Amino acid sequence: MSANTDVKTYTGFRFMTILCLVILYAPLAVVTVYSFNASSSITVWEGMSLRWYVDVFVGPESAKFKQAAFNSFSIAIIAASLATAIATAAATAIVRGGRYKLRVPSLGLITLPIMVPEIVLAVSTLIFFNSIGFTRGYLTILVAHTAFCIPFAYLPIQARMQGIEDTYEHAAMDLYATKAKAFRRILLPLMMPGIISGFLLAFIVSLDDFIITNFVKGAGIETLPTAIFGSVKQGLKPNIMAISTMLLGLSVVMVTISHFVSKWDNTK
Amino acid sequence: MAGVAASGGSVAADTYAKARHWLLAPSWLVLGFFVFAPVCVMLIYSFLTKEFRGGVIWEFSFAAYDQFFFDRGLFGDAEPTLQWTYISVFWRSIWQAGLATILSLLIGFPTAYFIATRPEGSRAFWVFLVTIPYWVNLLIRTVSMKFLLRDEGPLNELLINIGLINDPLHIIYTNLAVQLGLFYSYLPFMVLPIYASIERYNFTMSEAAADLYATKWTALRRIILPAVKPGVIAGCILVFVPSLGAFLAPDLLGGAKNFMIGSLIEEQFKGNAGNWPFGAAASMVLLTMVVVILLIFARQQRRAEAQS
Numbered sequence: 001m002s003a004n005t006d007v008k009t010y011t012g013f014r015f016m017t018i019l020c021l022v023i024l025y026a027p028l029a030v031v032t033v034y035s036f037n038a039s040s041s042i043t044v045w046e047g048m049s050l051r052w053y054v055d056v057f058v059g060p061e062s063a064k065f066k067q068a069a070f071n072s073f074s075i076a077i078i079a080a081s082l083a084t085a086i087a088t089a090a091a092t093a094i095v096r097g098g099r100y101k102l103r104v105p106s107l108g109l110i111t112l113p114i115m116v117p118e119i120v121l122a123v124s125t126l127i128f129f130n131s132i133g134f135t136r137g138y139l140t141i142l143v144a145h146t147a148f149c150i151p152f153a154y155l156p157i158q159a160r161m162q163g164i165e166d167t168y169e170h171a172a173m174d175l176y177a178t179k180a181k182a183f184r185r186i187l188l189p190l191m192m193p194g195i196i197s198g199f200l201l202a203f204i205v206s207l208d209d210f211i212i213t214n215f216v217k218g219a220g221i222e223t224l225p226t227a228i229f230g231s232v233k234q235g236l237k238p239n240i241m242a243i244s245t246m247l248l249g250l251s252v253v254m255v256t257i258s259h260f261v262s263k264w265d266n267t268k
Numbered sequence: 269m270a271g272v273a274a275s276g277g278s279v280a281a282d283t284y285a286k287a288r289h290w291l292l293a294p295s296w297l298v299l300g301f302f303v304f305a306p307v308c309v310m311l312i313y314s315f316l317t318k319e320f321r322g323g324v325i326w327e328f329s330f331a332a333y334d335q336f337f338f339d340r341g342l343f344g345d346a347e348p349t350l351q352w353t354y355i356s357v358f359w360r361s362i363w364q365a366g367l368a369t370i371l372s373l374l375i376g377f378p379t380a381y382f383i384a385t386r387p388e389g390s391r392a393f394w395v396f397l398v399t400i401p402y403w404v405n406l407l408i409r410t411v412s413m414k415f416l417l418r419d420e421g422p423l424n425e426l427l428i429n430i431g432l433i434n435d436p437l438h439i440i441y442t443n444l445a446v447q448l449g450l451f452y453s454y455l456p457f458m459v460l461p462i463y464a465s466i467e468r469y470n471f472t473m474s475e476a477a478a479d480l481y482a483t484k485w486t487a488l489r490r491i492i493l494p495a496v497k498p499g500v501i502a503g504c505i506l507v508f509v510p511s512l513g514a515f516l517a518p519d520l521l522g523g524a525k526n527f528m529i530g531s532l533i534e535e536q537f538k539g540n541a542g543n544w545p546f547g548a549a550a551s552m553v554l555l556t557m558v559v560v561i562l563l564i565f566a567r568q569q570r571r572a573e574a575q576s
Contacts, residue, residue, distance in 0.1 A: 007474045008385045010484060016378035017394075023375065024401045024455060027412035030422050034415070043420045086294045093291035098282025106292050109299050116307065117513035117558055119530045123551045126537060127313050127544065128306035130323065147302040150295060166281040179283065201403075208405040211515055215537065225407045232411055232520065241415070244408045255403040259396055 028248060035241040042236050052242035059239060061231075068227040072207055075142050075223065080202035083149035087157050087202075088195055090150075092183070095161040113148040121148060122215035129216060136218025144216050145206045152205045153198035156262055160194025161187075190266060197262035200254050208251070307555070314548035324544050332549035354532065358553070361528040364443065364518075365511035368450035369458075372507045375451075376458030377500070383459070384466035395463060402456040410516045413449050414440065417521070441523035449517030450507075457506035465499025466492075498572040505565050513554055529554050 034042065038049035056065055090110060094103060113121060125144050126136075134140055168190065172182040188195075210225040217226060224247065231240050284291065314332050316324040334340075339351040383394040401409065416423050417439045424436035439445050469492060477487040493500070511517075515530030522528070529550065536547025 007478045007484070007487075008471055010378070010381065010488065013378040013382045016375060017382040020375045020379040020455070020459070021397060023452065024398065027409065027416045027452070028401065028404060030416050031408075031412040034422075042415070086298060089291040090295040092284050093288040096281045096284045097288035097291070098285040100285075100288065102289075102292065106296070109304065110295055112299060112303050115558075115562065116303070117510065117554060119513045119515055119533050120307070120310075120551045120555045120558075121303070123533060123537065123547060124306035124310035125302065127548060128302070128309045131309050131313075143302055147298050150299060166283055169283050173283075179287075183284070204403055208403075208407070210405075210407045225405065228411070229407060232414075236411070236415055236418075240411070244405075244411060248404050248408055251404045252400055255400055 031241050032245045032248065035238070035245040037238060040238060042238055042241070052238045053246075055239045056242050056246075061239065064222070064227060065224075065243065068222045068224045071138065071141075071221060072223040072225070075138070075145055076203050076206040079142055079145035079149050079206045080153065080199050082146045083153045083202045084157075084195060084199040086146075087150050087154035087198060088191070091154060091157045091161050092187070095158060096166065096187075110154050111151050114151045118211045122212040125212060126215040136216055137221055140216045140218065141213055141221070141223065144212050145209065148209075148212065149202035149206050153202040156197040156201060156258075157191065157194045160191050160197075160262070164190050193261050193264045193266065197258045200258040200261075204251055204254055207247075310548045310551060314545055314552050316545050318543045318545050329545070332543070332545035335543075335546055336549055336553065354550070357527055357532050358529055358557075360526075361512055361530075364446055364526075364528060365450060365508050365514075367447045368454070368511050369504050369508045371447060371451045372455050372458040373500070373504060376455060376503060377462055380459045380462035380499075380503075381466055384463050384469075391467070395460070398456050398459050406453060407516055409452060410449055410520050413445075413452055413517075414520050417445055417448070440521060441526070443522070443526055445521040446518050446526050446528070449521040450511040450514055453514065453517055454507040454510055457510075458503040461502035461506065462496065462499045465496040469495050498569055501565065501568060505561060509558055509561060512558065 034045075035052060036048050036050070037045055038051055039046035056062060087110075090106065094107060097103065116124075125140075125147075129136060129140050164187070168186050169179075169182040172186045173179065177185065208225065209223075210229060213223050214226050214229070217223070222230070224243070228240055228243060231237060313324055315328055315330065317327040317329045317331060319325050334348075335351070336354050337351055338348040340346050340348050379398070383391055383398070386394060415421055418424070419436045419438060419440065421440075423439075424433075427433045428436065439448070473491050473495070474487050477491050478484070482490070513530050513533075514528065515534055518526055518528040519531055519534075533547050533550050533554070536542040536544060536550070
């Protein structure tokens with residue numbers, strides 16, 4: 001056994017892994033720590049305080065942040081729900097629809113938003129809305145988010161459905177369940193972990209998006225990322241670090257939930 | 269991830285074959301109308317004439333591509349010579365993205381290898397640890413990087429306090445800052461595919477190499493690396509492609525000299541000063557580059573699959 005692990009182990013690889021994790025987490029940790037800084041300067045440390053968290057909610061810029069947060073969360077919830085419903089239907093057709101000509105092109109279309117560079121997607125969406133005379137605002141953001149969230153919702157749902165054997169539905173139909181009933185009562189509940197996981201990922205992707213939103217939002221409407229970007233352009237401020245830390249925490253919690261839900265085995 | 273999506277899994281199950289077109293209709297409608305059609309419209313826009321307040325005049329023209337590649341002098345009547353301004357922006361983006369990819373590979377490969385050689389039960393935990401930062405808002409991660417790298421930021425403070433340097437390092441607003449930002453943005457993309465291929469690697473091959481008196485590093489170079497090459501290439505593409513069109517890292521961490529494709533495109537659509545057809549043409553050039561890279565990659569993966 002020791003000889004075996006010896007062939008596998010390379011000196012320095014453990015160190016590189018630790019270095020990798022330090023690089024990944026250090027900037028986030030530093031911002032989190034400094035968001036609790038009592039000082040109004042971002043450089044000087046003056047002790048722990050929740051001052052900037054309070055500032056986010058009641059400070060001079062709080063109205064702007066609340067409006068941006070409302071836009072961000074409402075768009076993320078609606079876009080992720082629509083994308084999840086569309087992705088669930090598409091996954092059923094692709095995983096349970098047999099072999100047919102449109103299958104591979106459909107998969108290509110669904111994964112298109114991840115293949116095309118984000119800035120290109122942003123430009124083309126802006127140009128498209130402009131050419132059909134769709135005034136930029138809340139609705140354009142919502143539509144664009146729904147479209148690019150589909151692949152993120154789709155992939156975990158497809159992965160889950162592939163793991164469920166079709167014997168379950170066949171058993172139900174042998175017992176005179178209709179196909180619709182077999183879908184609703186058997187396949188859908190079994191797929192739930194994949195669907196929840198897909199919804200959460202789509203939600204985070206929508207909540208986080210900056211580039212596409214920045215192009216299609218039009219004047220006068222902000223989401224959290226565009227508001228943060230506008231603020232950072234004028235210099236780093238402690239209240240931005242408090243907002244960033246809250247969003248960061250939310251992402252970590254949601255990804256953790258998504259991770260454990262997708263592993264949850266309810267086929268037994 | 270890409271591999272699974274491309275194959276779509278087994279095609280044996282056909283319970284819902286009759287409803288498949290109805291089930292696919294919503295995704296075709298939404299993606300066809302709001303992703304595929306816009307890319308086509310963008311292609312058309314790149315051949316239109318610019319309007320001075322932003323927007324376009326519906327008149328066919330090669331002007332956007334001409335401006336991208338050729339210089340015709342101040343009044344547009346000189347002999348066309350190759351215009352380097354925009355080509356050099358693309359060239360800079362290519363090597364910035366390339367350096368970020370190499371940096372990710374140097375850190376990502378040992379990490380992926382280390383995770384893949386952990387006991388089976390703990391691997392998922394390590395992978396999870398590497399993926400979490402990816403899901404944190406890219407803007408927030410880039411802002412964090414900016415905060416860390418500033419002249420009077422925590423990194424310089426730390427280095428001065430432990431006596432490594434006397435004066436702060438000027439990292440922010442340099443090419444290095446942009447490379448670090450890109451590297452930081454996409455590092456998890458490097459680790460995951462390499463990890464997946466090392467996990468499938470059969471370590472008895474390394475043992476055989478050791479029995480034949482190969483040193484460990486020879487075994488790594490001659491046995492392991494060729495075996496996991498598809499994963500390494502996939503990781504490099506997943507870092508290189510998004511880095512190429514990145515906007516946030518060059519915009520927030522770079523200075524005026526570190527202009528990349530993303531900023532060049534963004535500028536064309538900002539306010540009234542922009543040039544929409546030119547922005548569309550630059551986007552088309554970027555999209556073409558990405559499609560070519562992905563096609564070469566797909567061919568390579570198919571060849572690797574045929575070999576194994």
